[in-house]
Amino acid sequence: MNFSELEERDGLRWSALIWPWSRLEATRSVIPFAAMYTPLKNLQNMPPLLRYEPVNCKTCTTLLNPYCRIDPNQKIWMCPFCSGRNPIPPQYSEIAQNNLPAEQIFTTVEYMLPRPMAPPPAFVFVLDTCVSDAELRVAKESLMKAISLVPPETIVALVSFGKNVNVHVLGFTDSVKSYVLRGDKDYTSQNIKDLLNLGIIGSQAVQGGQSVAVQGATRFLQPISECEFMFTSVLEDLDKDPWPVKQNQRPKRCNYTALSVAVALLESSYQGYGARVVALLGGPPTQDPGKVVKLELGDTLRSHADIERDYAPFYRKAVKAFDTIATRAVNAGHTIDVFSCSLDQVGLYEMRSCVDRTGGYFVTSEAFSHPMFKKSFEMFFKSNAEGKLNMGFQGSMEIHCSREIKIAGVIGPVASMNKSGNNVSQEVEYGIGGTNTWRLCSLDPSTTLSAYFEVVNQHSSAFREGQYRYVQFVTKYQHADGTYRCRVSTNAGLWTEGSNINQVRSSIDQEAAAVLVARLSVWKTENEEAFDILRWLDRKLIHMCSRFATFGETKEAFSLPVNLSLYPQFMFNLRRSQFLQVFNYSPDETAYYRSYLNRENTENALLMIQPTLISYNMSSPPAPALLDVSSIKPDSILLLDTFFYVIVFCGERIAQWRKAGYHEDPQYAALKALLEAPKDDAASIIEERFPYSRYIEADEKGSQARFLLAKLNPSISYNNEEQVGQQSLIYTDDASLQVFMDALKEQAQQSVQNS
Template identity: 35%
Template sequence: MSDFYEVEDTQGVRCPWNIWPQTRMDLMRNGVPLSILYTPSKQIEKLLRVQYPCVRCTKCAAILNPFNPVDFASKQYTCCFCGTQQQLPPAYREITEQRKPAELHFAYRTLEYELQQVQPEQKIIIFCVDTCVEESELLKIKESLQLAIDVLPENTKVGLITFGTTVNVHELVFEFCPRKVVFRGTLDMTPQLIDQYLGMKNPTQRFVLPLSVCRESLTQLIEDLHVDLWTVPEKHRPFRSTGVAASIAVSMVHCLQASLVQQHKNPMANVAILSSGPCTSGPGQVVDADIAQHVRHWPDVQQKNDVAKYVKDSTKFYEKLGERALECNCAVNIFSCSTDQIGLLEMKGICTQTGGTMLISESFGYSAFTKSWRIFLEMHSDSNEEALIKAQGAANLHISVSQNIKVHGCIGPVSSLKSNSTQVSPTEVGVGSTDKWQLAGMDSDSTYAFVFDLMEVPKDVGLQNRFIQFRTEYTDATTLKRIIRVTSCAFRSEFNENMQTISTGFDQEAAATMVARIAAWRFEQTKSTEEVLRGVDRVIIKTAKSFCTFVPNDPNSVKFQSNFEFFPQFLYHFRRSDLIQLFGQSPDETTMKHFQLCRQTVPNMLSMMQPALLSFTVQNTEGEPVFLDSQECTPDRILLMDSFFNLLVWSGSTVAAWRQAGYHLKPEYANVKALLDSPKPDCEDILRGRFPSPRYDYADQGTSQARILLAKVNPASTHKTGCSQGEVVATDDVNLQQFLEVLKKTMVVVEK
């Protein structure tokens, strides 16, 4: 696995299969699809950036790389993707086998080309604020907006929209008193009409201005914000026009950047929606204002009954709005802080297409929101060079593959640029029918999953190497220079008869996360948990048969290879997780979790599927990883569980009793104090670098909050079996051992 981590650190690539099957039939038998997880903006420590132009193939546009055969005598090379032989440019006439340019060295399979400098327009952030809130929540919103004024650079252009029954666009500079333009919350308008009412293309417009110009007046506007004044009838929800507010914000950006996009390709803009409830009027409506109708839940969505009557139309509205936002490279970010759903199921398309983000919290005062909000602002602040997650704005990604490979598509927050070619498969997985995608709102954690197919190749044809090249063109947020990052990969191929060789290149972590992404994508298409689980089970069985030896009809004879032993375990926990199980979970929660699953790195996705568990004891306060198992929940230790969305410090009953007795306050019990403080450094590291920030909780053994951990662990001991140590879990789920036994029985059955 260390080799896979090294490739990820130096190239941003993780591959389930690092040695590929030779034929399409072999691929179908192996279960896990042929795929690559790629992080195009990964922060690579020793990444080389050159300042000369790249050499492109005249036929397929692939860039010169270490896998191209080069004739140094004639100064010609052969493209490894299309097979075209062509001449190197005159600037390469002095190269020799000993004096090669950087792009021909294997150490630089990932490198960047610096193009001409550009001067994109200042960053734009438009804040859309929900005013149908309690006074205490509005106060927290004001504090968050004031933080944005303090953190964002002076040249950042900002705008302020508030919405409730109506949508109010605020002027940011004024002479005597603040003014605003009020729009009806039930009627959507085109960008042309918005420009007509607001004069956005007019140099003297006052609605989106640099902070350096409007800082004082914007501060006053924020202080003067008040709760929506329209009377709410008894037993009704507030009239909230979220859809119209989002549409107006996107239209304002569209008017400002219509000409700029053509000039600079990817100026960066963001819309930040701070919402505290469902849209109840106008386009994008989620539920009726009458409180007698409840907000749709999964049974309503799956059965398509009257409660979910707005889902289809609202989803289409936000998808269309996402297309409009994409035209001006505007990322839409939704911060949902409410005890009720706000409609993320319907709004997902606008975030996925534009590369924005989603966050769920119960209040604008909760740490999950406040920490995430600060990180979001720091990502878009040029002044903070130490931000762990860097925002790079919009980008285009083009992929080239060998002649015997087809591209099914990409699973992630992308949109198609409709660049069809002979290397595109007619079968779509994710966003398909193209070999070029637009990545709006890309950051250094954005990871995209590309799925491939193999052409039919006669078995008597010799083994062939396969080549993949990713080319990502973006503007560096720090230097404001146009950059092309090129990552070239090569894969050996083998017949399935040599599975022992193929298995040495199997990355079980990447494979498990890839299966999870495809499952999330299929759930979005079918809304059927049962169908998705059947698909996951088929993959486990197929892949397991390739990685084990057994005697037919003898489950006890099954022996898995060492680099496969955790793969069924990852997917066992995935099957039990709230990523796929809908019971007790709202559509908004599931949507947000699937959205993050389809954009995060491999380690983060693994945390979602199988939470990481660290154990701290009096003897070991440094912490050690332990299995996610109920038997690890003993009274004399502290456990730290990281499930990406939740961070939980769990204290055993003995440790909790020590704390309640105040032993940690006595000098003679310094070891108890050290134990109680031991999880804090790990928690601080996670909270500082995680976006969105997880919910952070403490729980003692036997308390209600402890259920967060018990719902995740393998139930080795249940209320039916009892236990010799650890915690008893009240569940009817099978445990991991039973799951593996059933898997073995299924594998060894020989059909007659």
């Protein structure tokens, strides 16, 4: 069964296609019954846009879909979700079995809703000026490049900050002007509106496709076509923050106030329309509110251990402060993106709710001049073939499901809209639950959400062979061209009796299941105190194996079906990954990694959990290699792709030949080709990826080799060094995959015997 083909049809990947009929049997199956859903995925066989309003059921509000039964004679259609009977609207009067509308043929359709056009999207750029002159120059060049990439009708504003916040005037002026607000003061939203003399956008928001912001807001928010000269002039005149910085202190930064001002600017003038706050940060906030570290350089930024032991004095207050900004942005439907360019942390961990709840992006790099920032920033503003931004705004997603199941929650870049119903689980909650509708302040073709469900049908209920369950995803959003769209994906899945384990087992998608469990693990780690996540994962894996594996009298007789054979390996790598292991990772790095795990599609998320490894040598073409230390050979080159960084690793002999310059001799053309092949492949991988992956070149026994070794299975370590001679080894106490699998087989067999 090719699960990728199913994904290309509807943007859906289910953990299992066939579910046990009863709640009891579903609980015993261990794996979460859930889906990875990409609302705006570019699908292969989707019909053209439907330019009319969708037809909904009068009882349960689900939309017309291929699983509805049509009775042309009585002019009614029957809803598969609630069995309600609905009249066929007049516009469908010609409907018949040989003349069906698109929504009765395709499981995924997209409507262009007949509504007035929305104004062009707005971007408020927030620039940190507490950086070196060279870094500030590069940041300003990137901003000028950004406004040259987006459509000319796009609305922009500029806010710069250091010790204080400067809101720059872009309209109705012949000279450079700005409003200055104190950076150490906690302004309310109303305070900011009063100080900047901001009005509320009126009902006549659009004239000729252009936004009309009232009164004071037009001084700050202007279309690029009208303010490009002024925007450029402001940037050219913008200097490093003039406030003096003592030698042993950090600059005074007011990150919180700058973001608060930017959000207030959009709240007052762009409420309900697509907009983003794009922050370029060069260091941590050092002023209240939002402060994460003292001014003194001797005061180091908090670590995971400090936060866990409550030794981070500013942590709780900063989190609370940034949460208020996130709530305001969500209520207005606006997004916050953070581009962090610093060798030190900048407080991403405290401000993660601003990004994750609003559907924004984290991008981290060492400096504004680093290719990771420059390339990512350029890709962020890349337009599609139609010349429009490749993103949607002001979205919402509603899930409908048949009465045998309830919605447990969603994990991803969403926020709850607090709309409950009979299809919402009251007992089980995963991620953002307690609702059947979520806000997506922004989304793009890669945004992927995890929807978790609970089977509520009782074991004693009657079961009908061939009965289906139904789930419908309804995503409404503002397209970058100003039109309003509604994409509807409807899925039907088979039920089976709990005793029919083979049917459930054969329908499991191990890749989707692994990512769904990984997201659930991260959510539990962040939201449940004193939770032993590794023990929980191990218990789940043991129960899954005892349920679906086949056993014999010996451990060697243990086997899993082909579609589950790699699942234990995924869990082994997840246990060792940066998503659950925080040792040697800063809180900012953890926030960055987890943010992408919770928003990328199944393929990319699985790549983060279990990277791919390709081996290159002179005797054979490139081929996949085991993610194991034994794959390191002195005469081969390895290419490791972890999504976040790509490594080209030369074996010891190859590295010696390269250092000796043999590849520059024409008679060793084969060596030159071998050295170039993985670099070319790495470049092609990085070029298409957002965020731009870090590129690392490493040699065996070199300092950069640690990035590769950290991801390899330690089948050869110092514990068995004497058995392998000169073979590369890993100095670690971690158990190898073989030891892990032996323990798993033993525990699973014991679980079966004790049950």
